[in-house]
Amino acid sequence: MHLDLYLTGYRSIPVIGWLFLLQVIAAFGLATAVLVSGSRLAAVACAGFTLSTLGGYLLSVWIGLFGFKEIRTTAGIVAGLVEVAAFATLAVLALSPATQRQPAGTLMSTPASALV
Numbered sequence: 037m038h039l040d041l042y043l044t045g046y047r048s049i050p051v052i053g054w055l056f057l058l059q060v061i062a063a064f065g066l067a068t069a070v071l072v073s074g075s076r077l078a079a080v081a082c083a084g085f086t087l088s089t090l091g092g093y094l095l096s097v098w099i100g101l102f103g104f105k106e107i108r109t110t111a112g113i114v115a116g117l118v119e120v121a122a123f124a125t126l127a128v129l130a131l132s133p134a135t136q137r138q139p140a141g142t143l144m145s146t147p148a149s150a151l152v
Contacts, residue, residue: 038063039116051102059089076130083126090119 039060047053066085069078093116096106106112 037118049104052096052104055102063089070126070129076132079130080128083123083130086123086126090116090123095117100140 038056042053042056042060046056054127062085066078066082070082071074093102093106093112095101096104097108114151
């Protein structure tokens with residue numbers, strides 16, 4: 037969303053433009069970290085980033101941000117709902133119990149004494 041907005045005109049807004057670009061870069065970096073590592077810490081960082089994105093949007097709608105006031109649109113409301121869903125998903129991932137990883141090439145086996 038932010039990349040599209042940046043490319044279609046927001047880049048000309050003095051502070052907001054480069055913040056949108058920075059946000060796109062950070063979002064891709066955090067998403068990659070969550071997908072590659074599956075780390076709960078990365079999920080927490082990504083959830084916090086998502087929550088801050090929603091907060092920035094709400095501030096820009098309600099009172100303005102860096103001299104820029106967002107106009108409430110259906111697309112903006114949908115974007116806000118996507119942010120809430122993303123936060124909820126990442127929060128569940130961050131709070132879920134950690135799974136134990138097996139080193140590659142090893143099989144879990146039940147000891148013979150446990151089978152009796």
